[in-house]
Amino acid sequence: MASLTRIGAWLHARAENLLAAMLATMFVVFIVQIVFRYxxxxxxxxTHEISVIMWVWLVLFGTAFVVRDHEEIRFDLLYSTVSERTRRAMVVICAVTVVFFFAISLPAVLDYIGFMKVEKTAYLKIRFDWLYSIYGLFAVAMIVRQLWLGYQAIWGRPGDPIDVTKIKSGI
Known part of the structure; x- marks a missing residue:
């Protein structure tokens, strides 16, 4: 189990590195765009095309593979005031709902991604199926993540106690 944890930590670090590279690429291309235009x-x-592609990939790849559940921004005013049992029920209900909607949309999403192989971007001529493929990965990652969260809520250890007097930034 320790070796799996190390491998997971290494993969997470590489995903963060890739995310940082995407952000750097988007920034450099944005500066190039400003220099050339103004x-x-x-x-x-x-440059605009690369910026948009990097933004879409940055958000979806980051959400799927880098952002951890406790780092997500959420409105937890109600969540923090209920009992541990009720919080677990809320997590299970949310997980089932998210898995349901992502699962029923997944075949259509994959079909659409496959269909988009006939279209290319205007400047770089990149096939749209390659660009949209990140959404398929995102959808599968969200299904897996929500299944794991639902499993933990039902059979896992109790969550950390919530202290509404402390503001956290995901750390």
Whole structure:
């Protein structure tokens, strides 16, 4: 089990590295876009295309593989005031709902991603199925994550006690 934990920690660190590279790419391309448009008076479109692609991948890849459940921003005013048992029930209900909707939409999502192989981006000519593939990975990751959260809520250890007087930033 310790070796799996080490492997998982290593994979998580590499996912964070990839996320940082995406953010750096988006930033550099954004600066290039500003220089070309406002200093050289020569607008270029590929920079906007890369920025949008990086943003979509950054959000979906980050949510699927980097952000942990306790780091997610949520409105927990009601959640923090109920008992541990009620919180577990809320987690199970939410997990079942999310798994249900993602699971019933997954075949259509995968079909749409496959269909988009006929379209390409305007400047870089990247196939849309490659660009949209991150959503398929995101959907599968959300199903797995919610199944795990539901399992933990039913059979796992009790959650950490909630102290509404302390503000946390996910740490």
């Amino acid at each position: 200093l050289l008076n020569f607008p270029i479109g590929w």
